[in-house]
Amino acid sequence: MIRLQTEPFEPGALLTGFCEGRSETGAVVSFTGLARASAGAVTTLELEAYPGFTEAEIGRIAESAKARFGLDDFLIVHRVGKISPGEAIVFVATASGHRRAAFEAADQLMDYLKSRAPFWKKEHGPDGERWIEPTARDLADAERWD
Amino acid sequence: MLLFGRLADVAGWSERTIEAPPTRLSALMDMLAKDDPNLGEALAAKGVRVAIDKVVVNGNVDLAPGAEVAFLPPMSGG
Numbered sequence: 001m002i003r004l005q006t007e008p009f010e011p012g013a014l015l016t017g018f019c020e021g022r023s024e025t026g027a028v029v030s031f032t033g034l035a036r037a038s039a040g041a042v043t044t045l046e047l048e049a050y051p052g053f054t055e056a057e058i059g060r061i062a063e064s065a066k067a068r069f070g071l072d073d074f075l076i077v078h079r080v081g082k083i084s085p086g087e088a089i090v091f092v093a094t095a096s097g098h099r100r101a102a103f104e105a106a107d108q109l110m111d112y113l114k115s116r117a118p119f120w121k122k123e124h125g126p127d128g129e130r131w132i133e134p135t136a137r138d139l140a141d142a143e144r145w146d
Numbered sequence: 147m148l149l150f151g152r153l154a155d156v157a158g159w160s161e162r163t164i165e166a167p168p169t170r171l172s173a174l175m176d177m178l179a180k181d182d183p184n185l186g187e188a189l190a191a192k193g194v195r196v197a198i199d200k201v202v203v204n205g206n207v208d209l210a211p212g213a214e215v216a217f218l219p220p221m222s223g224g
Contacts, residue, residue, distance in 0.1 A: 033224075047224055048150060048151060050148070050150060050197070050200070050216060050218070052200050053197060053200040053216070056200065078224055079224075089224060090224055112223075113223055113224055114223040114224065115221075115223045116221055116223060117221060117223050117224055118218065118221050119221060119222060119223055119224040120150050120151030120152075120219065120221065120222055121222040121223070121224065122151075131151055131152045131155075131219075131222070132222050133220070133222055138223060
């Protein structure tokens with residue numbers, strides 16, 4: 001399941017909910033991404049998405065990862081709009097019979113979300129606002145799975 | 147028509163409807179470039195993709211009346 005939302009979410013609550021009611025799943029892996037303040041400068045992050053398109057694209061990649069790694073289930077929750085330093089931006093959880101698949105799928109999904117997912121990121125800082133590109137590291141990480 | 151990311155900043159708008167749109171994507175882009183050369187240049191930049199009714203298209207395609215055309219700069223991820 002993929003969800004975009006402007007409101008903050010609680011990673012712990014999402015994880016608890018995701019773990020509930022499972023019988024064949026032996027492994028649940030989760031990742032939470034937080035907004036960092038750049039070198040102490042108070043900046044607000046703003047994420048723009050294309051409603052409908054962004055969820056569909058992420059869904060395609062997630063279904064592909066589910067098939068590739070043999071997951072039982074996945075959950076992706078992603079903030080859009082303005083996000084303050086320290087707030088959770090993204091939550092990814094994967095469920096599978098055994099842990100290797102859950103770890104690798106979560107890793108791949110995060111590499112995708114950080115470099116290729118249809119978001120446009122803007123940073124609001126003391127010097128104004130600027131659009132952010134993926135880092136060379138993020139791009140290289142995503143290519144690991146190609 | 148929808149503009150995302152930096153493209154909307156260049157154009158000064160993010161959403162616009164035209165009553166009698168061209169029937170080919172290339173003609174639509176020419177029209178936008180003629181109105182706003184800065185936008186035209188930005189749309190032609192490497193990595194800008196076009197989605198029609200939320201499906202990414204490659205190259206020049208026909209535009210149905212009422213189609214939603216979105217111009218997407220390179221995605222930055224979240």
